[in-house]
Amino acid sequence: MSLPTSPANSWLQSTDFPSRLFETGRNDYELYEEDDEFVLSVEMPGFDPAEITVSWDDPVLNVAAEHADEQRGERRTYHRRFRFPKTVDDEEITAQYTNGILEVRLPVMAEATQGTEIEIRT
Incomplete structure (x- = not known):
């Protein structure tokens, strides 16, 4: 029995179904550290700031939004979770929504000391 040597995407590509099942296809955010x-x-174009909720549940930032267009009978929702690898100062997180772009700034807390040397007694 031989195992496939190529990535799953390439050998599942011919079936089309599994690769589409796990791909979101959305590239609607940018995340960087500076x-x-x-x-x-x-x-997040088309959302009103009042329709957007941003919440912090250490170490995860949740971004959710819901927009209902009564005239067209349409409802749009958005939900994403972002996990952060460093300790964030949750009291200093800020969010701003301008021209369809939500920008969230999450300050990184100064890392705790790397430890204390313990004296060895004899």
Whole structure:
């Protein structure tokens, strides 16, 4: 019995179904770290700021939104979770929504000391 040597995507490509099942296809955000803070920019055109909820549940940032267009009978929702590898100062997180872009800034807390040397007694 031989195992496939190529990535799963390439040998599942002919079936089309599994690869589409696990791909989101959305590239609607940018996340980077600069000057001791994470900066997250999320494209959310068409939402009103009152329809967007941003919440912090250490170490995960939740971004959710819901928009109902009564005239067209349409409802749009958005939900993403972002996990952060460093300790974030949750009291200093800020969010701003401008021209369809939500920008969240998450300051990184100064790392705790690397430890204390313990004296060995004899």
